[in-house]
Amino acid sequence: MASELVPLTGIRLPTMGEMFASRVRDSRSISADQALVHMIKVMMGTGMLSLPLAFKHSGIWLGMILLAIICAICIYCTRQLVYGQHYITFIKREQRMDYANVMRNAVELGPSWIRGHGYLFKQLVNVNMFVAQFGFCCVYFVFMADNLKQFFDQTSNIHLSQATWIALLMIPITALCTIRELKALAPLAACANAVYLIAVTIVLADLFSDWYPWTSLPAFGAVESLPLFFGTVMFAFEGVAVVLPIENQMNEPIHFITPNGVLNTSCILVLLLYMTVGFFGFLRYGNDIKDTLTLNLPQTPFYQAIKIMFVLCILVSYPLQFYVPMERVEKWIKRKVVENKQEPLIYAIRFGGVLLTCAMAQLIPHLALFISLVGSVAGTSLTLVFPPLIELLCCYSKQQLTPWVWLRNIGLMLFALVGFSTGTYASIVQIIEAFGQSDV
Template sequence: MGKTNKNEPSAPPLHSVMDNYSSKIELAYNGSREDLEPYVPSDHRPVASNTSSVGALAHLLKASLGSGVLAMPLAFKNAGLLVGAIGTAIIGFICAHTIHILVTTSQNLCVELKKPSLGYAETCHLVFQNGPKPVRRYAPFVRELADWGLALIHAGACCVYVVVVAESFKQVSEEYGGPKWSVTAFCGLTLVVLVPLCQINKLKYLVPFSAIANFVWVGAIGISIYYCVRDPPKVTERNLATSITGIPNFISTSLFAMEGIGVVMPIENEMIKPAQFLGCPGVLNIAMVTVSLLYACVGFAGYLQYGDEVRGSLTLNLPQDEILAQSAKIMVACVMLLTFALIFYVPFDVVWRHLKHRVPARNHGWAVAGIRLVGTLLIVGIATAVPRLELFMELIGAILLSVMGLMLPAITETVFRWGKDLGPVYCVVFKNTIIVLFSLIAMVSGVVYSLKTMLEKL
């Protein structure tokens, strides 16, 4: 018999072998069980994602009921009372549907790729990246388009805020014997507040400003509605329908007012039960029905009261010789000053993400401060150069919101469902083609008529 080599390792005990074998079996079983069980994105989201359905509804309503509600009388001026009411319902339905398909696509993509949540730009990028081979090369372009599109939408909204603030303070100043400066001068004066305010670089420090703004905003809208329903003229004194040339501007202004595509994904990503965002009734449906009804009522009442004299913000039409009306103008101006920093965060974030890797870490603080300063000066400079509130809203709605709010969600859903489920007789392709054509018509016609109006008023 051979001798045993003392240097050879002894065989492991039998019980150790059996324990190891059992562990491997259990690990394999658990792994296969996880593969069989569907992935639920909300189960893997951070603990901080704890927004209830009621809270999500409140956030969505707060985000949708911004400065746009005061612009709806201008939209009705371009369409007429009857066409405006019907058109608001139609555009509200289209906006709700495009938001619905974007969120549905994002939720299904999260399940497929096993990701807890995705933003707008991430959803579009990953859909194209994992889509049919011919479209995969466009994934980086789509991500950049979504990123910069959202940035420009929010930067444009900031321009609108500057003009509203400037015109509001100009009216109040002239009424009470202040300097009779131009709107341009008052736009420049907003920098006194906006420059230090926009240096706040953490969202948590902006929460108190947002909370104060919400209460003040409700009061300002209430006062504006009061003046609209006080001694209104007869319906027969206003147009029920205008010429066809007014429809593009109606669509552009309505899209600017109603489309909240930039805030939808962040709200859905913070929900405890994201499945309740959609469905019937669902957070989205309740919010969009409420918004559409309120916007239609304000647009109808505002145009009925002020007719063709209606301005881009309803508060600018309020009487200049009544303290209550003046207080509403000051309230709206203060709200927009406080909200500017929050809206400005989006374009800053996009720019900083593209420049951060080029700046040494030790200089990040100075770079952030510099970018915020330059961004604030640029936005106020644009508002000063073209202090026409109506033109800002029409151009933003025509170009950016037609693409970001209508076209891109429709194209993204089509790419995602290509080769999977396009519905009977390709109804998804047919439906989304109509949405894309509608967005193209709205964009081209809106830009043409906006530029025409701009040239006429220069």
């Protein structure tokens, strides 16, 4: 049967051309250029604006080094995930597979003692993905509401509470979340990227306007503050869960994974931007840097308008992040629900998801810090734990478990353990400090 797993032990292994063969075009297909637009957009979120604060914790030069290292590790782990997906889909004679099912099938290719736990690992991925993606969506609500409130408070007679702005934002967000195809979001994402680049260019111009003396800023931060750096950076790299949904809709998947393909190109471009914002943001504002760069911008009408540009860009990022959990829900509905009831239920769940993230943003104090904690836990698992495990299981099925394969993947998972513990620690420390300040 086409769906049966047939390990390739003892026969010729598939070539790159076979594993990454062209897909049959359909109404959902996207080109490499459209995939690049989506990848850049999902990785250029609110976390980037907090990188100068991360550099404050690490020191200006150590921050540059660690940021590059973490990005390289994230790229490598993402490539593991993509290779694992195409190896498994080649075995199963399928064209596409989501993250959770890649994990499940990899486990079912593993040793006999783990093969029966594929469904458990699939749900483990799903839980982490839902937590991470809904967490990011909640942060977007708070980020947009805070910037809108500050803009109108300082430039007009409109003085609305943060809760009111969150409620008003539900209207455009709900409308955007009725779009169920990534291809339909491509024009919006392209426009948002253009606006975002303009806003970032203006912010960079401000960063280059004046600097603290180089000698007044630490080159290397204190060891005890490095966990805060790691937590902030891991939150910035928030696009891993969207990688397979984007790659799965490409006409020519080989263009995603080549050395100059979509994945490497998008990650390197984003890394260069991250380095610039983090380095020069800290050099511009020094130890006075706040949680996000928008809070440090000059209080003039021009720079206040920049906040609106960022809000519009994040508004488009919301449905892109929202797409991942909703794709899983829609697949479940199409399997379990009769056809004439599928569409109403899908839209009802989409509206319910927007309402849930809105309610969380309304009810939970210091939400951004809680979401940073969630991102450190779920984001670290999705990016740094599951992909090395998938590679180990796929190599087992190919009888290629060499000492080097073991060494690099165990090393990556140990790094993930450090990232989990330090990121969690960093978030908890910030939460305790925030509650302490609010009680004064």
